[in-house]
Amino acid sequence: MKINSTPYRTIWPTADNAAVEIIDQTKLPHIFTTLRLETMRDAERAIRDMQVRGAPLIGVTGAYGVALSMKHHASDAALKASCDKLLLARPTAVNLRWGVERMRAFLALLPESDRAAAAWQEAARIADEDVEINASIGRHGSEFIRAMHEKKTSTVNILTHCNAGWLATVDWGTALAPIYTAFDAGIPLHVWVDETRPRNQGASLTAWELGQHGVPHTVIADNTGGHLMQHGMVDMAIVGTDRVTARGDVCNKIGTYLKALAAFDNGVPFYVALPTPTIDWTLQDGVKEIPIEERAAEEVTHISGLCDDGQVRTVRLTPENSRAANYGFDVTPARLVTGLITERGVVQADAGAMQVLR
Amino acid sequence: MKINSTPYRTIWPTADNAAVEIIDQTKLPHIFTTLRLETMRDAERAIRDMQVRGAPLIGVTGAYGVALSMKHHASDAALKASCDKLLLARPTAVNLRWGVERMRAFLALLPESDRAAAAWQEAARIADEDVEINASIGRHGSEFIRAMHEKKTSTVNILTHCNAGWLATVDWGTALAPIYTAFDAGIPLHVWVDETRPRNQGASLTAWELGQHGVPHTVIADNTGGHLMQHGMVDMAIVGTDRVTARGDVCNKIGTYLKALAAFDNGVPFYVALPTPTIDWTLQDGVKEIPIEERAAEEVTHISGLCDDGQVRTVRLTPENSRAANYGFDVTPARLVTGLITERGVVQADAGAMQVLR
Numbered sequence: 001m002k003i004n005s006t007p008y009r010t011i012w013p014t015a016d017n018a019a020v021e022i023i024d025q026t027k028l029p030h031i032f033t034t035l036r037l038e039t040m041r042d043a044e045r046a047i048r049d050m051q052v053r054g055a056p057l058i059g060v061t062g063a064y065g066v067a068l069s070m071k072h073h074a075s076d077a078a079l080k081a082s083c084d085k086l087l088l089a090r091p092t093a094v095n096l097r098w099g100v101e102r103m104r105a106f107l108a109l110l111p112e113s114d115r116a117a118a119a120w121q122e123a124a125r126i127a128d129e130d131v132e133i134n135a136s137i138g139r140h141g142s143e144f145i146r147a148m149h150e151k152k153t154s155t156v157n158i159l160t161h162c163n164a165g166w167l168a169t170v171d172w173g174t175a176l177a178p179i180y181t182a183f184d185a186g187i188p189l190h191v192w193v194d195e196t197r198p199r200n201q202g203a204s205l206t207a208w209e210l211g212q213h214g215v216p217h218t219v220i221a222d223n224t225g226g227h228l229m230q231h232g233m234v235d236m237a238i239v240g241t242d243r244v245t246a247r248g249d250v251c252n253k254i255g256t257y258l259k260a261l262a263a264f265d266n267g268v269p270f271y272v273a274l275p276t277p278t279i280d281w282t283l284q285d286g287v288k289e290i291p292i293e294e295r296a297a298e299e300v301t302h303i304s305g306l307c308d309d310g311q312v313r314t315v316r317l318t319p320e321n322s323r324a325a326n327y328g329f330d331v332t333p334a335r336l337v338t339g340l341i342t343e344r345g346v347v348q349a350d351a352g353a354m355q356v357l358r
Numbered sequence: 359m360k361i362n363s364t365p366y367r368t369i370w371p372t373a374d375n376a377a378v379e380i381i382d383q384t385k386l387p388h389i390f391t392t393l394r395l396e397t398m399r400d401a402e403r404a405i406r407d408m409q410v411r412g413a414p415l416i417g418v419t420g421a422y423g424v425a426l427s428m429k430h431h432a433s434d435a436a437l438k439a440s441c442d443k444l445l446l447a448r449p450t451a452v453n454l455r456w457g458v459e460r461m462r463a464f465l466a467l468l469p470e471s472d473r474a475a476a477a478w479q480e481a482a483r484i485a486d487e488d489v490e491i492n493a494s495i496g497r498h499g500s501e502f503i504r505a506m507h508e509k510k511t512s513t514v515n516i517l518t519h520c521n522a523g524w525l526a527t528v529d530w531g532t533a534l535a536p537i538y539t540a541f542d543a544g545i546p547l548h549v550w551v552d553e554t555r556p557r558n559q560g561a562s563l564t565a566w567e568l569g570q571h572g573v574p575h576t577v578i579a580d581n582t583g584g585h586l587m588q589h590g591m592v593d594m595a596i597v598g599t600d601r602v603t604a605r606g607d608v609c610n611k612i613g614t615y616l617k618a619l620a621a622f623d624n625g626v627p628f629y630v631a632l633p634t635p636t637i638d639w640t641l642q643d644g645v646k647e648i649p650i651e652e653r654a655a656e657e658v659t660h661i662s663g664l665c666d667d668g669q670v671r672t673v674r675l676t677p678e679n680s681r682a683a684n685y686g687f688d689v690t691p692a693r694l695v696t697g698l699i700t701e702r703g704v705v706q707a708d709a710g711a712m713q714v715l716r
Contacts (some may be wrong), residue, residue: 030677195555195675195676196581197580197581203658204675207677207680210680211677211679217681218681219676219682219683220658221555222580224685226613226688227615227687228685230615230645254579258581258584261584261620300561300577301577302663306674307672307673312673313671313673315662315664315670316665317561318387318561318565318577321569322551322565322576322577323577324577324578325576327582327586330582330585
């Protein structure tokens, strides 16, 4: 999507194919800066330090990490060492494992002398596949926005939570792909952006990427969505997801469940956008079966932002001796989900309907 | 309640009855400091600058403001000027108007020479009445906590939103009064404190006052309550309210509705604590009839906290060009409310049951 009128991806090869560049997402929204990754170590550091984040983008960065290592040492031993090292950058990232293992399996079959060039092409292919999946989610999901616009003949108001935008993928995003697609097609729309405490991915990343692409949006406290829905100010909600069970329960950023309850209570359609590999067919009851990660309490007690003096500073919000708890995700039961928007089409969030995606 | 083991009210006359002291609530939770109000102007400034906040406390501070003015000038003209000036400190505060007008009506009947002493006693009476109302709410509400403890025979987990604690009143608070009463009676309990964006009254004020009194508590992002309720980690929710309609719809800090939805969805009792004058008998449908105040966007885009250097600093959270919206309150429909805890007992949130409070 666009940054200040120029089209970007979140990761791209340099003109001479000697390196890849990324956006340093730790600096957003206050500073836009790109980083050049020349070695596997650079890629590993970018993943570990969360300069790239979002499952699909981490996977692609891992793949490029393998490709960068092949430029320097293409032996079996070097391939194994690079892949193993990259996996340790974020051991729990499923997409990182997927991207790195795909590269490992692909390269293992090739002679050493072919590996550098082939790895570069394969990493680019993985990136392009991600873009195509998200573009397809965008085409399918934008039909709901178009239909809503035709029905109400005025601006369509869409609420989203967290960042499931192009910054989390190579391009388009998942939840934001339908929004960008509809916006680029000239459908008048406006996005309510949940700030998404405690890490504020909405207020920082979603607001920034929508603003750069020119999409009208308004940041709100996470407490606000219910009130807006009660007053007809939200036409639909679209969120992303980290994991969907076989019966359609949706694990996503903490607070998603509360918005889904409000949407259901007010008859507002609640859509979840996802690439089909996000479905974990081994799980049924998401509330019972998905363990919820507890993250550092400091993400609740402290927050960073841009100070008057131009510095990004961290301030403490809570009393010195108060404990805080930080659950990263929650599970929205399938009964609250209007539809799953995938690259293969839209399906209902129930075990029977989802069979077509198997 | 207690601050560092010493019992306090939020406003109290000095030993020589020459002035009143207050806690400067703008400095909490990072700095505890008291202020001496010697003149009507001091009281007016404390109200205007929100050094005192919470409807009951503002009303009492207004009453003391009138009393302070009578010490210096007790003429009819001075009485009128003082009352009129105090009302302008926060023109929309219903309790301020109530406290000041009660003083005006009471003093107007007295000879000038009696006014100073009588005003001081009347202001103290208004403060004591607030304490007694809240203590009564505490007694009634604590029975639910006691019953829950007897049923589960382990720590009772209570979720609250915003600050309806003793800092918002003269003592005890409304939503927190049952909690303090149960805690002081030795019932094991723990409070989940919603941080309550955007102004963070939970993370700053509720966490601070619970901590000072020794009540176990944990601060959470506002997004978290639904997840906790899904997992049996909340036994009941107790919140305050700014206005209740004749049929029991509850206007309270933005985000209350979302927690009430989650409580209903998970069978968690959801109580609202209030003094009966909070009921507006002229209103029925809260969602339709109660206008919701829009506050400054800066409360969403910026936040203050304690910086590493010991200074309280303000940082910007959002991109420079992103709009923000800030709705202060929402309305929880009566169907989601388990009971109204008042100083006159507990009643169901419906028009028929509420007749006993009329």
